[in-house]
Each structure stands twice: as C-alpha cells, then as structure tokens.
Amino acid sequence: MDLNNQEISQAEQKRRDYRKQQRKRSVWISLASTLAFAAIVWFGLLATPGWDRVEQSFFNWDVAVEAFPRVIDGLLLNLRVLVAAAILVLFFGLLLAVIGTLKAPVFFPLRVLAKGYVDLFRGLPLIIVLYLVGFGIPGLRLEFLGRIPAEVLGIAALTITYSAYVSEVFRAGIESVHSSQRLAARSLGLSYSQSMRLVVLPQAVRKVVPPLMNDFIALQKDVGLISVLGAIDAVRGAQIEVAKFANFTPYVLAGLLFVLLAIPTIRLADRISARFSSREQQGVSL
Amino acid sequence: MIDWNSPRLKVVGLKKFYGERQVINGVDLEVFPGQIVALIGSSGSGKSTLLRCVNQIEDLTDGQIFLDGEEVSAPGVDQDRIRAQIGLVFQSFNLFGHLSILNNITLALRHVKKMDKDKAKSLAMSWLSRIGLGDRGDSYPDKISGGQQQRAAIIRAVAMEPKVLLLDEVTSALDPELVGEVLDLIRELKSGGTTILMATHELSFAREVADWVIFLEQGQIYEQGEAVDFFENPKLPRTIEFLSRMRSR
Numbered sequence: 177m178d179l180n181n182q183e184i185s186q187a188e189q190k191r192r193d194y195r196k197q198q199r200k201r202s203v204w205i206s207l208a209s210t211l212a213f214a215a216i217v218w219f220g221l222l223a224t225p226g227w228d229r230v231e232q233s234f235f236n237w238d239v240a241v242e243a244f245p246r247v248i249d250g251l252l253l254n255l256r257v258l259v260a261a262a263i264l265v266l267f268f269g270l271l272l273a274v275i276g277t278l279k280a281p282v283f284f285p286l287r288v289l290a291k292g293y294v295d296l297f298r299g300l301p302l303i304i305v306l307y308l309v310g311f312g313i314p315g316l317r318l319e320f321l322g323r324i325p326a327e328v329l330g331i332a333a334l335t336i337t338y339s340a341y342v343s344e345v346f347r348a349g350i351e352s353v354h355s356s357q358r359l360a361a362r363s364l365g366l367s368y369s370q371s372m373r374l375v376v377l378p379q380a381v382r383k384v385v386p387p388l389m390n391d392f393i394a395l396q397k398d399v400g401l402i403s404v405l406g407a408i409d410a411v412r413g414a415q416i417e418v419a420k421f422a423n424f425t426p427y428v429l430a431g432l433l434f435v436l437l438a439i440p441t442i443r444l445a446d447r448i449s450a451r452f453s454s455r456e457q458q459g460v461s462l
Numbered sequence: 463m464i465d466w467n468s469p470r471l472k473v474v475g476l477k478k479f480y481g482e483r484q485v486i487n488g489v490d491l492e493v494f495p496g497q498i499v500a501l502i503g504s505s506g507s508g509k510s511t512l513l514r515c516v517n518q519i520e521d522l523t524d525g526q527i528f529l530d531g532e533e534v535s536a537p538g539v540d541q542d543r544i545r546a547q548i549g550l551v552f553q554s555f556n557l558f559g560h561l562s563i564l565n566n567i568t569l570a571l572r573h574v575k576k577m578d579k580d581k582a583k584s585l586a587m588s589w590l591s592r593i594g595l596g597d598r599g600d601s602y603p604d605k606i607s608g609g610q611q612q613r614a615a616i617i618r619a620v621a622m623e624p625k626v627l628l629l630d631e632v633t634s635a636l637d638p639e640l641v642g643e644v645l646d647l648i649r650e651l652k653s654g655g656t657t658i659l660m661a662t663h664e665l666s667f668a669r670e671v672a673d674w675v676i677f678l679e680q681g682q683i684y685e686q687g688e689a690v691d692f693f694e695n696p697k698l699p700r701t702i703e704f705l706s707r708m709r710s711r
C-alpha cells in the first residue's frame with residue numbers, strides 16, 4: 177500500500193510541509209559550510225610560504241607516472257603477503273582462542289602458554305617483531321631452509337602478531353555465545369569438542385565478523401611494514417623511486433594506493449556491521 | 463524387553479550444594495516406564511536443579527542416579543553416552559540459533575547416534591510433520607513462534623529416543639495462547655508411552671497427565687502421591703497453602 181496516495185489529514189500535511197522546509201534548509205547550510213571549509217584549507221595551504229616547493233616534491237605528476245610501475249609491482253607483493261598472512265592469522269587465532277577455553281587439567285601448560293603468547297605479542301610493537309623474526313631467524317643459520325625470502329619472514333612476523341589480536345576477538349566471540357547453547361548441546365549427548373565445533377564456534381564466528389574486518393583493515397596497511405626487511409613491496413619500491421628522483425611523490429603515490437585498496441574493505445566492513453546491528457535491534461539472536 | 467516393574471529412572475539421596483547453599487537436600491524418587499511424574503513447587507524449590515542433576519549437566523554433591531538399574535552417576539561412566547539417553551528440554555527452548563529447525567533435530571542424531579544424513583533427515587521430517595511443523599524444517603528458530611520453537615525443542619530431544627525425558631517448565635516462557643499446543647504435544651507423547659519427569663507450574667495439566675506428583679519444598683520432597691488423590695486430598699499444611707495459592711492466581 178502506498179501511503180503517499182492516501183488521503184492525508186491537514187495535520188499530517190502541515191507536518192510534511194514543515195519537514196520539507198527543514199530539509200531544504202539543512203541542504204543549504206551543509207553546502208555553505210563545505211564551501212567555506214574547502215576555501216579555508218585551499219587558501220591556507222596555498223598561502224604558506226613553502227607551498228610551491230612542497231607541491232614540487234610531493235605532488236609531482238611526472239614523477240608519479242615514472243614511479244608507478246615499480247610501486248604497483250610492489251603493491252602486488254603486498255597483496256600476496258596480505259592474503260597469506262590473513263589465512264594464517266585466522267587459523268592460528270582460532271587455534272589460540274580454542275586452546276584458551278580448554279578446561280581439562282591436561283591442557284594446563286598449553287593454556288598458560290597460549291595466554292602468555294597473547295599477552296606478549298599484544299604488547300610487543302609489530303616493528304620489533306619484524307626485526308626479531310626478519311633478522312633473528314636467518315641468524316640461526318638453518319642451512320636446510322636455504323635463504324628465506326624477506327616476504328616470507330614478513331608473513332611470519334605479521335602472523336605472529338596478528339594471531340594474538342585475532343585470538344582475543346575469537347575468545348570474546350566464544351564467550352558471547354550464551355551458555356544455554358552449550359548446555360543444550362551437552363544435554364543431547366554431544367561431547368565437549370562436538371559442542372564446541374558444531375554449536376559454539378559457528379555462532380561465535382558469525383558474531384565476530386565485524387571486529388575481524390577491522391583487524392583485516394589494520395593488517396592491510398601493516399603489510400607495508402615488511403619493507404623494513406628489504407622486501408621490494410610498494411613502500412620499498414617507492415623508496416627506491418624517491419632516491420632516484422630526489423622527490424617524495426612516490427611515497428604519496430604508494431600511500432594513495434594503500435588507501436584505494438583499503439576503501440572497498442572498509443565499506444564492506446561498514447555494511448556488514450550495519451547489517452549485524454540492525455539484526456540485533458530486531459531482537460534476533462544470531 | 464521392557465521391565466514394567468522396575469524403575470526406568472531412580473534417584474537416591476540426591477544432594478546439590480552451590481557453595482554453602484543447599485539447593486537439593488536429599489531427594490529419592492522413581493519413575494517407571496511409561497509413567498509421567500510431575501515435580502511441582504514454588505520458584506527456587508529446586509525443581510530445575512533436580513532435573514539438571516539427573517541429566518548430569520550439573521555435578522551432584524551427593525547421591526546416586528540409576529537408569530534401568532545401571533548406576534549412571536558412578537565414577538568412570540561415560541556421561542556423554544548417558545546424556546544421549548536422558549532427554550532434557552529447557553524452559554527457554556535453547557534451539558541452536560545458527561541451524562534450521564531440521565538441522566537442530568538432526569544434529570545429535572548424526573553426531574551422537576551416528577545416523578547417516580538422509581536417514582536422520584527423514585526421521586526429523588516425519589516428527590515435524592506429525593506435530594504440524596512439516597513446512598517449518600528450513601526455518602530458523604528466530605523466525606517461528608515460541609510455541610513452535612518449544613515443540614521443535616521437545617522433538618529434538620524425543621527424536622533421540624531417550625529412556626526418560628526431562629521437561630523443565632517447558633511452558634513457562636510462553637505466551638498463554640501458545641501453551642496449549644505444547645501441552646497437546648506432551649499428551650501425545652504420553653499416549654506414545656514416553657517416560658517423563660517434568661517440572662511444571664501447570665497444575666491442572668499435571669493433574670490430567672501425571673501418574674504421580676511430587677511437591678518439592680526447599681530442596682526436599684515435602685509431599686507426594688498419586689496425581690488425582692494428591693490434588694484432591696493434600697494432607698500437609700504447606701501443600702494445601704501452595705495449591706490454594708496457585709489456584710487463586
């Protein structure tokens with residue numbers, strides 16, 4: 177039924193006219209304030225004494241075109257590292273979270289280790305983990321491994337750190353599944369591990385998709401840090417081009433590409449979160 | 463062969479403490495095959511705890527539980543195997559939210575009874591059509607009414623063919639207009655010969671279907687008797703007071 181085609185009372189007509197007027201007003205106000213803000217930024221920047229030099233060395237179109245191939249090549253490496261690390265992080269994060277829930281006394285040492293691991297790597301800056309793994313593991317001179325590529329060491333370091341974060345997300349998810357679900361599973365004769373695998377985890381994973389997406393977005397930009405190990409990724413590629421042209425534009429270019437890469441993921445995460453929260457407002461338990 | 467003269471379920475000297483608080487204070491009871499035993503009593507009298515202890519999703523503090531003569535509370539007994547033989551239905555349904563109604567029912571059939579997928583599915587479907595939910599197999603729990611959810615939850619337990627079915631105030635969380643359909647299902651289970659131990663606030667229903675009624679008061683059996691006689695001639699003062707309080711509601 178289309179409400180607009182219905183006869184409406186005078187009171188409703190008045191309300192609608194008022195709302196329409198308000199909408200019109202707010203459009204004008206936002207337009208004016210946006211223009212004013214843009215003008216301030218524009219003239220504020222252009223008026224700075226060093227703007228011409230900054231423009232030359234950071235926003236140089238010719239340099240950007242020249243540097244593009246190497247930077248985009250590097251970005252492809254970043255993408256490969258991202259995919260590999262994301263998969264490993266999901267696996268180890270879930271594993272750590274499940275270990276944390278094991279209550280049997282046999283698992284005591286495992287549980288303590290998992291807890292210690294999470295504490296350690298949530299606190300340790302990623303850059304230090306990268307240095308320790310990147311220069312420490314080759315330093316062990318494990319000849320049978322041959323020369324380990326820098327990107328592999330980078331994947332290892334990212335996995336080590338992010339697994340700790342993600343395990344906490346999964347743990348929160350497991351705890352958020354109401355205990356009555358586990359009771360119902362156990363009352364039917366399902367074992368502890370069956371109820372975990374068939375009832376608790378599927379529901380926990382669904383609940384943590386939005387926070388997981390956040391960690392994925394963070395990982396997406398942190399893959400740029402593998403450049404400190406010498407992998408020729410987008411950041412390192414940009415660095416090489418910066419040295420070649422004595423111009424910082426390649427950094428801006430690399431940064432822009434990272435942002436472009438992140439935007440679809442960010443929008444997707446927003447949409448997923450919105451869907452989840454609207455479901456919860458309907459009182460639907462997932 | 464069913465031995466009709468020995469109890470299907472026997473509880474001896476059951477005690478349950480939560481810390482210092484004693485919730486079940488030495489309860490003995492027997493449920494014979496095909497019998498319905500009703501547990502009544504005010505909130506906090508220990509009805510739910512008693513049922514949870516029988517299913518042993520709560521540890522006992524003391525006492526023994528026998529199922530067809532086997533002491534299932536003995537140390538070393540595989541509790542998962544026993545729970546599969548003692549169905550428990552909760553006040554709040556507790557259907558698995560991520561599974562369709564059909565998969566809620568087949569989950570334990572497949573993973574506990576190791577039934578193959580198609581067989582479990584057809585068994586679940588036949589149960590669902592019997593209770594008029596044949597077209598709801600693919601629905602998720604949050605898309606159907608409370609009465610439908612509770613009936614599905616009962617079927618989930620019954621499909622496992624438990625030796626005894628425990629019903630924990632299965633109508634208490636329902637809107638009054640939905641209570642009837644759940645009670646109808648229990649009536650049908652009774653005529654099918656299911657052995658049931660149920661905690662309930664539905665006194666007239668208990669009087670109608672139960673063979674034996676137990677009145678719990680502060681974790682102890684205060685008075686018990688054959689159903690009609692129990693309701694018509696309560697003997698002890700607190701029973702009389704409780705029954706009149708419930709009737710005047």
